[in-house]
Amino acid sequence: MPFRFLSLMSSALSSLIVERIRNTGPLTVAQFVDNALYHEELGYYARAGRRSGRDGDFFTSVDLGPMFGELLEAQFEEMWRVMSGGGAVGEPATDARFDLVEAAAGNGRLARDILDHAAVRAPRFYQAIRLHLVERSPLARAEQAETLGPHAQRLATGSAELPAGVRGVIYANELLDALAPHLVVMRDGGLREVYVDAGDDRLVTREGPPSSPRIEAYLAAVGARLEPGWFAEVNLAAADWIRTAGSCLDCGFLMIIDYGHEASRLYSSSHSTGTLTTYRRHASEHRDEGPGWLMEPGERDITSHVDLTGIALAGREAGLQLLGVIDQTYFLLGLGLAERLLENGSDAPLDVKRRLALKTLLLPGGMGSTHKVMVFAKALQCPTLRGLSLGGRVT
Numbered sequence: 001m002p003f004r005f006l007s008l009m010s011s012a013l014s015s016l017i018v019e020r021i022r023n024t025g026p027l028t029v030a031q032f033v034d035n036a037l038y039h040e041e042l043g044y045y046a047r048a049g050r051r052s053g054r055d056g057d058f059f060t061s062v063d064l065g066p067m068f069g070e071l072l073e074a075q076f077e078e079m080w081r082v083m084s085g086g087g088a089v090g091e092p093a094t095d096a097r098f099d100l101v102e103a104a105a106g107n108g109r110l111a112r113d114i115l116d117h118a119a120v121r122a123p124r125f126y127q128a129i130r131l132h133l134v135e136r137s138p139l140a141r142a143e144q145a146e147t148l149g150p151h152a153q154r155l156a157t158g159s160a161e162l163p164a165g166v167r168g169v170i171y172a173n174e175l176l177d178a179l180a181p182h183l184v185v186m187r188d189g190g191l192r193e194v195y196v197d198a199g200d201d202r203l204v205t206r207e208g209p210p211s212s213p214r215i216e217a218y219l220a221a222v223g224a225r226l227e228p229g230w231f232a233e234v235n236l237a238a239a240d241w242i243r244t245a246g247s248c249l250d251c252g253f254l255m256i257i258d259y260g261h262e263a264s265r266l267y268s269s270s271h272s273t274g275t276l277t278t279y280r281r282h283a284s285e286h287r288d289e290g291p292g293w294l295m296e297p298g299e300r301d302i303t304s305h306v307d308l309t310g311i312a313l314a315g316r317e318a319g320l321q322l323l324g325v326i327d328q329t330y331f332l333l334g335l336g337l338a339e340r341l342l343e344n345g346s347d348a349p350l351d352v353k354r355r356l357a358l359k360t361l362l363l364p365g366g367m368g369s370t371h372k373v374m375v376f377a378k379a380l381q382c383p384t385l386r387g388l389s390l391g392g393r394v395t
């Protein structure tokens, strides 16, 4: 490999990627991103147990403190009541097991916040919980038992794969945006796919025919009509993950929290340059020499918006019933976020940290409006859940 290449690319993973391209040809963007994020030794997520937070590259709702987990706990407890025959408010008839399956569990912080709250507020629910943490990063998985502390005894499985036969809830915060999408562009002659190739001194993008007939089939199924010049991501991995989750769920709920839009908006002029982007130290990057996501693979986060329409379709194909799609703000308000504010009392000012967390969770433009919550059910007749009680509000 030319020395110039290494000096410009400056990441250990780039030389492996270049070697692979020289041996087998250009990679789809999906293959490139999967390598950049999840290569077993050098991938962005493989090299650290935690990537978010003030010292990381981006924030998720989990970084804002325990309140997010505490509110989710209220939703999961209600799901447990519904499934145990106690109805939305009555005491459950049995203490049947409840599988609490977190996918993209990272080092277990969100699960710990949920269990901390359940242990104090809902001890019977707490006793029913069988916790499963599903996480692809081995380093993050290795930190889970320590993060869980006394709750580690509730941990039934910790793995990279979803468990089968789930009776309870499978949930994921910011998983689907971190799965690797194909990148396409519409040209006058028809749909083209974007590939990553090795140029003389850097990785470059090239266009070619779609790598799979599934890509055009996906766009047709969600009703996307791209105009010449528009770029778009097609996240087959996200749809496949939903189908797998649907088949792993015997009875209960699937809850997805992520940022994204309906296909009619995602595949429109407002997103015609695509949404694939990269974060490092809380800033999105684009450089003159090419898109930021192509630079220094393994050193930075790569993410794209979720197509809510494609996720709903995949859920239906997996035998799931879509109960609702709602802005995270309204979901959390339905679970008592406003009451929590009042609980503090007017003469007991919230501490600065909590106030900032609430602002980010609630205000327009913050995570509350960019993030959506989708809830599916399987093999259940169920009433309106509290989190969905404020209606299907999507902005």
Ligand SMILES: C[S@@+](CC[C@H](N)C(=O)[O-])C[C@H]1O[C@@H](n2cnc3c(N)ncnc32)[C@H](O)[C@@H]1O
Pocket (backbone or CB within 6 Å): 045, 052, 060, 061, 062, 063, 103, 104, 105, 106, 134, 135, 136, 137, 140, 160, 172, 173, 174, 175, 178, 179
């Ligand atoms: C953006 S982070 C979100 C982490 C955490 N849920 C949060 O909200 O802070 C995405 C996480 O998904 C994990 N991940 C990616 N693909 C996965 C898969 N198929 N199953 C489980 N975890 C996965 C990554 O390793 C990473 O830890």
